[in-house]
Amino acid sequence: MLMSLATPTTRVHAQDTEASSLQREVEELRREVKSLQEQVKTLKTEPSPAPQPQAQPTPAPATPAKPAADSIVALRESWSHVDKGMTQPEITGLLGAPAKELTIDGKLVWYYYYAGIGGASVFFNSDGHVSSKQRPTVGWW
Secondary structure, eight states, X not given: OHHHHHHHHHHHHHHHHHHHHHHHHHHHHHHHHHHHHXXXXXXXXXXXXXXXXSSOOBOOOSSOOOOSSSSHHHHHXXXXXXXTTOOHHHHHHHHOSOSEEEEETTEEEXXXXXTTTEEEEEEEOTTSSEEEEEOOXXXXX
């Protein structure tokens, strides 16, 4: 008879322990979801026009990015001359120094930012020549 009394009590205790464990897990998941929601909110408010680098970015040059001329027309013209195979000095001559230099998948990327226009990038292959470009797209093409 003692055994039959101990069995229901043990079951109740096991259920209470399991419920407590589940409650702790739920609370932990709630904290994690809240943290992730805050991170998403932060990401939504921060501009991220360039692809996310997989490697550490190289330090940005000391000189800020500047268009080749003051007008949007001249800037558009400069970007239209960026072609595959061009060298870094040729790109600097057309567009000025980049705002940032990044290394993505082992390839150099120069990132330009133009206030009121948006971002743009020039991608270089392993021998230092232009492999592709991403012109500013907001409001001027």
